[in-house]
Amino acid sequence: xxxxxxxxxxxxxxxxxxxxxxxxxxxxxxxxxxxxxxxxxxxxxxxxxxxxxxxxxxxxxxxxxxxxxxxxxxxxxxxxxxxxxxxxxxxxxxxxxxxxxxxxxxxxxxxxxxxxxxxxxxxxxxxxxxxxxxxxxxxxxxxxxxxxxxxxxxxxxxxxxxxxxxxxxxxxxxxxxxxxxxxxxxxxxxxxxxxxxxxxxxxxxxxxxxxxxxxxxxxxxxxxxxxxxxxxxxxxxxxxxxxxxxxxxxxxxxxxxxxxxxxxxxxxxxxxxxxxxxxxxxxxxxxxxxxxxxxxxxxxxxxxxxxxxxxxxxxxxxxxxxxxxxxxxxxxxxxxxxxxxxxxxxxxxxxxxxxxxxxxxxxxxxxxxxxxxxxxxxxxxxxxxxxxxxxxxxxxxxxxxxxxxxxxx
Amino acid sequence: xxxxxxxxxxxxxxxxxxxxxxxxxxxxxxxxxxxxxxxxxxxxxxxxxxxxxxxxxxxxxxxxxxxxxxxxxxxxxxxxxxxxxxxxxxxxxxxxxxxxxxx
Numbered sequence: 001x002x003x004x005x006x007x008x009x010x011x012x013x014x015x016x017x018x019x020x021x022x023x024x025x026x027x028x029x030x031x032x033x034x035x036x037x038x039x040x041x042x043x044x045x046x047x048x049x050x051x052x053x054x055x056x057x058x059x060x061x062x063x064x065x066x067x068x069x070x071x072x073x074x075x076x077x078x079x080x081x082x083x084x085x086x087x088x089x090x091x092x093x094x095x096x097x098x099x100x101x102x103x104x105x106x107x108x109x110x111x112x113x114x115x116x117x118x119x120x121x122x123x124x125x126x127x128x129x130x131x132x133x134x135x136x137x138x139x140x141x142x143x144x145x146x147x148x149x150x151x152x153x154x155x156x157x158x159x160x161x162x163x164x165x166x167x168x169x170x171x172x173x174x175x176x177x178x179x180x181x182x183x184x185x186x187x188x189x190x191x192x193x194x195x196x197x198x199x200x201x202x203x204x205x206x207x208x209x210x211x212x213x214x215x216x217x218x219x220x221x222x223x224x225x226x227x228x229x230x231x232x233x234x235x236x237x238x239x240x241x242x243x244x245x246x247x248x249x250x251x252x253x254x255x256x257x258x259x260x261x262x263x264x265x266x267x268x269x270x271x272x273x274x275x276x277x278x279x280x281x282x283x284x285x286x287x288x289x290x291x292x293x294x295x296x297x298x299x300x301x302x303x304x305x306x307x308x309x310x311x312x313x314x315x316x317x318x319x320x321x322x323x324x325x326x327x328x329x330x331x332x333x334x335x336x337x338x339x340x341x342x343x344x345x346x347x348x349x350x351x352x353x354x355x356x357x358x359x360x361x362x363x364x365x366x367x368x369x370x371x372x373x374x375x376x377x378x379x380x381x382x383x384x385x386x387x388x389x390x391x392x393x394x395x396x397x398x399x400x401x402x403x404x405x406x407x408x409x
Numbered sequence: 410x411x412x413x414x415x416x417x418x419x420x421x422x423x424x425x426x427x428x429x430x431x432x433x434x435x436x437x438x439x440x441x442x443x444x445x446x447x448x449x450x451x452x453x454x455x456x457x458x459x460x461x462x463x464x465x466x467x468x469x470x471x472x473x474x475x476x477x478x479x480x481x482x483x484x485x486x487x488x489x490x491x492x493x494x495x496x497x498x499x500x501x502x503x504x505x506x507x508x509x510x511x512x
Contacts, residue, residue, distance in 0.1 A: 372473070373474035
């Protein structure tokens with residue numbers, strides 16, 4: 001293929017799927033996928049889940065290496081040092097210049113590090129890349145005492161894996177409850193109880209003051225002076241969007257690279273998709289999501305637009321996490337705890353139930369624990385602006401899957 | 410080794426698939442264009458939709474309620490023979506599945 005390529009920067013879920021969907025859309029331009037990691041592009045969800053269990057390594061590659069040539073996608077293991085927007089070219093880390101017809105930034109996020117005394121000691125790890133995950137997996141085989149800093153999805157998945165491998169595990173969370181940013185208080189309480197029942201010690205409203213030890217970390221010192229033994233510390237304190245390239249190029253950047261509803265940045269020949277993209281929502285605010293769903297749905301929209309179709313990004317967000325025997329799936333956005341909301345719980349089992357959230361009488365989110373069919377139904381209902389009301393969901397034997405079929409005809 | 414044929418509007422592709430391998434995995438490994446599998450095989454995205462032969466129900470594990478629900482979210486028409494190929498281990502004999510127009 002000849003012509004000026006569409007260049008995609010980053011080959012995580014968003015970048016890989018952008019390249020794939022461009023081909024599926026019938027785009028004939030050359031496609032160049034630039035990625036800083038070695039090897040074929042990989043998915044990340046298993047890194048904090050099955051990867052840490054120390055069993056057979058899960059399949060990470062989206063596709064075999066031959067796939068890229070077969071679909072005429074050029075995979076460049078390189079970085080992008082800067083963008084020359086006037087001349088429509090990127091300067092690669094290797095020094096080479098590469099012209100682009102359109103540029104798609106799928107630069108993702110980087111894991112936050114904690115800057116407290118001793119945070120440079122060995123044995124303090126973040127979990128973002130396959131390399132990070134393999135290092136933690138191997139360290140878990142040698143560790144007795146593990147401290148996880150951060151009680152979000154990544155931290156709690158790591159804590160569950162460490163516990164399953166027989167380590168003594170403490171989770172240190174600075175907020176009053178676990179997964180505060182994305183789940184309701186009911187779900188936070190459920191997962192705290194689950195972790196504690198499995199033998200994980202959970203400390204909320206607690207911050208880390210320092211890491212003590214020698215070359216390696218030996219103790220985590222909490223703000224109140226308490227010392228926790230630690231052979232291994234896993235930091236799960238969030239990520240920051242990779243925006244430097246965009247900012248240095250003069251693109252509009254806030255909490256992420258700012259795009260419009262068609263995922264164009266302030267330069268119409270540059271798009272941003274996935275974890276790094278800050279997009280406008282119907283209520284006028286901007287959002288940035290770190291999720292597989294957001295990455296693939298944005299990739300689909302960006303690819304369709306670059307293929308010449310008129311499209312807008314307006315997808316129902318969904319998320320999932322696996323901790324011990326619990327699969328938590330969330331469809332929609334759980335309302336802010338301060339907002340006036342109504343909830344309805346369905347499912348009588350202690351370990352399998354869903355919580356429905358309504359705001360101004362409208363269904364806005366469903367959290368499901370080990371109820372995947374509720375989750376699937378919820379995604380369908382939320383996409384269709386359901387007329388379901390809180391009282392409907394309180395009728396005995398109410399079923400969300402049945403509702404999806406009934407209400408949508 | 411058993412052969413699985415993926416029938417698409419633009420022709421058939423036949424692969425040797427070890428029994429037990431999820432059909433979605435076999436398809437993406439051999440760059441079958443009509444299968445995306447964007448959630449990585451978790452029955453959460455409905456982008457590995459296939460139509461199985463009407464008489465093949467016994468070849469596969471029964472459909473879970475979650476798969477049933479996800480099949481209501483497919484891009485192409487759902488039929489009685491619709492399944493998510495990430496939930497289908499390859500059988501011990503040859504098989505032909507049809508791919509929908511869109512995932």
